[in-house]
Amino acid sequence: VPDARAQFEDVYQQYALPVYRFCLTQLRDAALAEDLAADVFVSAYRAFDRAPAEEAGMRPWLFRIATNAVIDHRRRNRRWRQIMDGMLAAPREPAPDVEALAQLQAEAREALAVVASLSARDRTLIGLRVGADLTYPEIAVVMKMNVHAVEVATRRALERARAQAEAQ
Amino acid sequence: MSGRPTPFEDELRHHLASVTQVPRGMSRWREGTAVQRHSRPWITWGGPALVAAVAATVVVSTGSTLLHRRPTSPALATTPGPARAGAGVVAWGLTDANLETVETAMGHRAALVRTHGSWGAPVVNDRVRQLTSAGRGIVHSLGTSDAGGNPVYWADVAGGKWDRQLATALDEMDALTVPAFFVMSVEPDDVGLPGCRAPGGTDACGAEFVAAWRHAHDIGAARGLHHVQWVWTVSAYSFGVSRADAFYPGDAYVDWIGVDPFNLYDCRGVKGPTGGPWRSFKDSTAAPQAWLSTHAAGKPVMAVEWGSVPGAPGQRAQWITEAAQTIQTPEYSRWHAMLWRNGSQAAPRTGCGYRIDDDPSSLEAFAAVGRSGHFGGTG
Numbered sequence: 001v002p003d004a005r006a007q008f009e010d011v012y013q014q015y016a017l018p019v020y021r022f023c024l025t026q027l028r029d030a031a032l033a034e035d036l037a038a039d040v041f042v043s044a045y046r047a048f049d050r051a052p053a054e055e056a057g058m059r060p061w062l063f064r065i066a067t068n069a070v071i072d073h074r075r076r077n078r079r080w081r082q083i084m085d086g087m088l089a090a091p092r093e094p095a096p097d098v099e100a101l102a103q104l105q106a107e108a109r110e111a112l113a114v115v116a117s118l119s120a121r122d123r124t125l126i127g128l129r130v131g132a133d134l135t136y137p138e139i140a141v142v143m144k145m146n147v148h149a150v151e152v153a154t155r156r157a158l159e160r161a162r163a164q165a166e167a168q
Numbered sequence: 169m170s171g172r173p174t175p176f177e178d179e180l181r182h183h184l185a186s187v188t189q190v191p192r193g194m195s196r197w198r199e200g201t202a203v204q205r206h207s208r209p210w211i212t213w214g215g216p217a218l219v220a221a222v223a224a225t226v227v228v229s230t231g232s233t234l235l236h237r238r239p240t241s242p243a244l245a246t247t248p249g250p251a252r253a254g255a256g257v258v259a260w261g262l263t264d265a266n267l268e269t270v271e272t273a274m275g276h277r278a279a280l281v282r283t284h285g286s287w288g289a290p291v292v293n294d295r296v297r298q299l300t301s302a303g304r305g306i307v308h309s310l311g312t313s314d315a316g317g318n319p320v321y322w323a324d325v326a327g328g329k330w331d332r333q334l335a336t337a338l339d340e341m342d343a344l345t346v347p348a349f350f351v352m353s354v355e356p357d358d359v360g361l362p363g364c365r366a367p368g369g370t371d372a373c374g375a376e377f378v379a380a381w382r383h384a385h386d387i388g389a390a391r392g393l394h395h396v397q398w399v400w401t402v403s404a405y406s407f408g409v410s411r412a413d414a415f416y417p418g419d420a421y422v423d424w425i426g427v428d429p430f431n432l433y434d435c436r437g438v439k440g441p442t443g444g445p446w447r448s449f450k451d452s453t454a455a456p457q458a459w460l461s462t463h464a465a466g467k468p469v470m471a472v473e474w475g476s477v478p479g480a481p482g483q484r485a486q487w488i489t490e491a492a493q494t495i496q497t498p499e500y501s502r503w504h505a506m507l508w509r510n511g512s513q514a515a516p517r518t519g520c521g522y523r524i525d526d527d528p529s530s531l532e533a534f535a536a537v538g539r540s541g542h543f544g545g546t547g
Contacts, residue, residue: 044197
């Protein structure tokens with residue numbers, strides 16, 4: 001029987017890239033996405049004894065951790081934003097970490113730019129669907145929604161993304 | 169619904185699929201279950217780089233069919249002028265010395281880091297790049313010497329000798345997406361009046377400094393740089409002896425007022441204005457506060473450097489806690505940034521030591537403030 005570490009190594013090998021892509025869609029900053037994705041796996045490894053036994057449950061379980069990490073990250077970021085709004089009369093319209101973004105393919109950067117223009121909820125749905133390649137039933141588990149609602153909401157989010165892309 | 173992807177969805181997925189490499193830093197879980205909370209500087213806020221990530225639009229012109237994005241102008245603030253005091257929160261930071269130890273204790277990164285460079289040296293060196301890429305803002309000062317240790321005189325600055333280097337430094341800082349504060353000189357009123365050529369003491373020296381400051385500020389303004397915030401400061405002592413006015417360039421040239429309050433206590437071995445009794449933060453800032461009540465109306469205030477010697481065991485921790493309470497009172501509502509001077513161990517000559525990362529009670533007191541909501545923490 002393989003030990004937990006070996007089992008988790010398999011999980012990591014299988015899901016490292018989808019988790020990283022998901023984090024990218026949420027943060028659009030390669031360095032921050034890497035850090036957050038690393039946190040996701042640290043959390044998942046610690047909680048691995050509570051992971052679903054069956055293979056099918058693994059992805060939703062892992063991405064539930066990832067979405068929670070993103071939510072937590074956003075919450076903390078709001079606090080920083082408040083500080084800066086208080087400190088600076090004309091807060092600089094910030095630009096992405098150009099250096100880190102440059103390491104990504106141009107195609108990915110374009111997609112991330114579109115996703116970044118959406119609401120947090122739309123970003124999450126699209127990130128799970130397109131960045132992490134989850135099925136609608138899997139997203140439903142992660143988001144604690146029913147499958148039909150997830151599908152409707154995700155398609156609408158994608159419509160908004162398309163409109164955003166075309167409008168500019 | 170079919171569940172089948174739309175063409176746009178497929179296209180988006182295809183674009184994201186170009187990310188094929190897992191960054192090496194992601195495998196940190198392999199360090200084992202022993203990874204403890206706060207075992208490394210956590211990102212508890214992403215800083216402007218992350219705000220950027222969710223808010224900004226960028227021009228990406230690759231000719232892709234996915235997007236035809238209209239170029240947008242560089243997203244610089246268009247309104248020059250002072251920062252405003254507003255949200256009732258205080259950025260909590262320190263000098264760049266054993267920074268990570270303090271951040272680990274806080275559980276998040278410092279909002280601002282105090283950095284220092286010589287005239288003519290690059291501002292954004294590897295270290296500053298490392299600091300800022302993680303979302304920390306910088307409060308950067310130049311001293312009174314160049315990279316070779318030669319003195320830099322205010323008269324030369326005002327005369328244009330350093331224009332090229334100043335322009336480069338300001339451009340570098342302006343390009344940062346994190347907050348960037350520029351302190352042209354910390355305590356130009358210091359003993360010996362470094363930077364001054366003219367004989368004649370405070371007034372003549374102050375005039376030289378003011379001319380240099382205004383000249384430097386004009387360089388930034390001429391280049392359209394409005395991101396960099398200009399922080400003027402003199403020693404806390406000068407505020408109390410009417411010396412500050414001689415060095416003040418005027419409201420139009422200053423965004424923030426900097427103060428350097430220290431509790432020196434016994435460290436200089438002398439009684440008097442720079443040593444003497446154990447002084448609370450409130451006492452240490454009495455003179456600057458009095459000056460602020462009649463000058464620089466509305467401008468925000470930062471402790472460019474501040475600190476206390478250890479005193480008796482636990483005494484400094486208490487001092488820090490009380491300082492944080494003081495800063496939250498209405499009289500200190502203009503104070504919006506605090507940068508602890510995490511200086512070296514007690515210096516042999518003066519006996520003054522402000523370092524807290526190796527003093528558990530002080531470190532915890534400092535970290536506890538940093539974790540509280542008023543100072544940008546989550547608690």
